[in-house]
Amino acid sequence: MAKSDNAESERPLASPSEPPTSSPEPATDATAEPSAAQPKGHSPRFWAIIVSLSLLAFISALDTMIITTALPTITQDIGGATQYIWIGNSFVLASSVLQPLCGQLADILGRKIPVVASIALFMIGSGVAGGAVNTAMFIVGRSVQGVGAGGIYVLIDIVCCDLVPLRDRGKYIGIINAWAGVAAALGPVLGGVLAERDWRWIFYMNLPICVLPLVCILAFMNLKTGDGSFKLAQVDYSGTVLFILSIVSLLIGLVTGGITHPWSSWQVIVPLVLGIVGWICFHLHQHFYAKHPSIPTRLFSNRTSATGYALTFLGSVLLQTAGYFLPVYFQAVLRTTVSDSGVYFLPIAIGSLFSAVIGGVLLSKYGAFRPLHAAAFALSTVGFGLFTLLNDDTPKVAWAFYQLILVAGLGMTISTILPAILAGLAESDVAAATAAFSFIKTFGFVWGVTVPSVIFMGVFNNNLSTISSPDLREQLKDGRAYSFASEAHRIGSTIEPEVWSEVVKVYTTSLDAIWWFSLGLSILSMFMVAGERGLDLSTELKTEYGMEEVADSKKQAE
Structure with missing residues (x-):
């Protein structure tokens, strides 16, 4: 621990922009640095890229959630009831396993080629999924789309991160990634609407939407490519294969457990054990054997970055x-x-947009991330605590207010954690650190469904005996309560009020267990913030991959 503390302490003691060995002059007042580091305003090219990235964040996140309400319709149309679990999860699986490789390719090839390739794959996969005539074709399309x-x-x-200095990154990351939160809320509603008309447009609509960012990226994102050489020999091939096999095995266990097979079955336990062992072997490989690791262990070697990654995971689970x-x-x-x-969920969807931006602006203005993280998880604690009061008599104004409190906290984590992680690392680690951040965030989303689902199903099954109707108990047991909820507005009116109140009571009790679980995670996260150090956030943009106009302006300023 002393070693990591010393490594971190080098940055706060130096000028916020450079280590002491590379600075020819004494540290100056931080307020003077931005004007010396980059031009005061941003060009139209800059904003075209920001808008393009926001669109990409929106549409890629939308496709994660939009299929949830349309899945029964799609399955009925193309068949594949027995492959239901893979139709729903092939996208999540494919989108997770290659993220570290994408970070490494971004360093080797530069940023533009991987971005264009990712958009192209997303569009191709959308077209294949939209035109699918059978289950296999649909799963292939969703997998390509997920990559x-x-x-x-x-x-x-x-x-x-290439476009703005560390201290300003939270602001722009908040603007871009907040749209993913909006997409997550709109996805189920839009999926249900399109499924009623023609589910294929769930995927076809991605094509025209992606054209705008693709054109803007090709036209305006003239970023440097590092040293200008394509060194594909530096790709961590063996580590990537080991990582993919481990994560696929782990995710197979997580997504099939309690749904396709019982959690105690060998079909779930074996993939989970193999995945965990493989993941451990991957990190050992990265530390001891890989010449060019895709996730170098130095990313976790200081307490601020390590804590930031842990908060990323927990924040994703809570969201x-x-x-x-x-x-x-x-x-x-x-x-x-x-x-x-979906309409009732809008306070979180819209609130996350504003909260993420506000958090980023506060981080840019004051440069202190620890108070923001502590406040974020404190608000999350209050929000989930208020959720334990929810029942069938809770007025609209109350549950809307509860959502706003929750998202006022969790929304800030969207924009303020990555800059804290990068504060303890070298600028050359941006791509690898960001890839690890993205994977951990995605992996947290998987656990944010899996663990609460296990809790929900367990509590629900334990309380089924309080429902007097045997037919209803059969319809609700062993995880069927989740899908039953979407039909409650129709089925509830056909059931005697006394019996339906029993059903509502079991739902409320089961949801309360989830809210208490989330409250506990929020408290844990709030205390974990103490593991971060108050590192300075640089106000100078130093990168090999920045926009050419930024680099030119910097030279003129110097």
């Missing part, structure tokens, strides 16, 4: 838990339709 989306997840953050189970409350307890539950 493209995974690259987009990583590269939008990397490119943003996904709220996004996955609040609609269950709206649909099962309040008996709303799927589309209405």
Whole structure:
């Protein structure tokens, strides 16, 4: 620990922009640095790239959630009821496993080629999935689409880091990634609407939407390519293969457990064990054997970055838990339709947009991330605590206010954690660190469904005996309560009020267990903030991959 503390302490003691050995002059006042480091305003090219990245963040996140309500319709149309789990999860699987490789390719090939390739793969996969005539074709399309989306997840953050100094990154990361939160809320509603008309347009609509960012990237993103050489021999091939096999095995166990097979079955335990062992072997390989590791262990060698990664994971779990189970409350307890539950979820969707931007602006203005992180998880604690009060009599103004409190906190984590991670690392580690950040965030989303689902199903099964109707107990047991919620508005009116109140009570009790679980994670996260150090955030842009106009302006300023 002393070694990592010493490594971190070098940055705060130096000028915010450079280490002491490379600075020819004493540190000057930080307020004078921005004008010396880059021009005061941003060019139209800069904003064209920011808008393009925002569109990409929106559309790639939308495709993660939009299929949830349309999946029954798609399965019925193309068949494949037995492959239901893979139809739903092939996208998540494919988008996760190649993210570290994308970060490494961004260093080797420069940023533009991987971005264009990711958009192209996303569009190709969308076209294949939209035109699918059978299950295999659909799964292939979704997998190709997921590979493209995974690259987009990583590269939008990397490119943003190339455009602005560390201290300003939270602001622009917030602007870009907040649209992913909006997409997550709109996805189920839009998926339900399109499924009623023609589900294929769920995927076809991606093609025209992606054309604009693709054209803008090709026309305006003239970024440097590092030293200008394509050194594909530096790709961590063996590490990438080991990582892919490990994560695929781990995710197979996570997504099939409790759905396709019981958690205690060998079909779940074996993939989980192999995945965990493989993941450990991957990190050993990265540390001891890889000449050019895709996830170097130095990314976790200081306490600020390591804590930042842990907070990324926990924040993602909390966001996904709220996004996955609040609609269950709206649909099962309040008996709303799927589309209405999406409207009821808007306080989190819209609130995340504003909270992420506000968090980034505060980080840019004051340069202190620890108070923002502590406040974020404190608000999350309050928000989930208030969620434990939710029942069928909770007025709209109350649950809307509860959502706003929750997202006021968790929304800030979207924009303020990555700059904290990068503060303890060298600028040359931006791509690798951002790729690791993106993967951990995505992996947190998987756990944000898996763990709360296990809790929900367990509590629900334990309380089924309080429902007097045997037919309803059969319809609700062993995880069926989640899908039943979407039909509650219709089925509830056909059931005797006394019996339905029993059902609502079981739903409320099961959801309460999830809210208490999330409250505990929020408290843990709030205390973990103490593991971060108050490192300075540089106000000078120093990168080999910046826009040419930024580099030219910097030279003129010097």
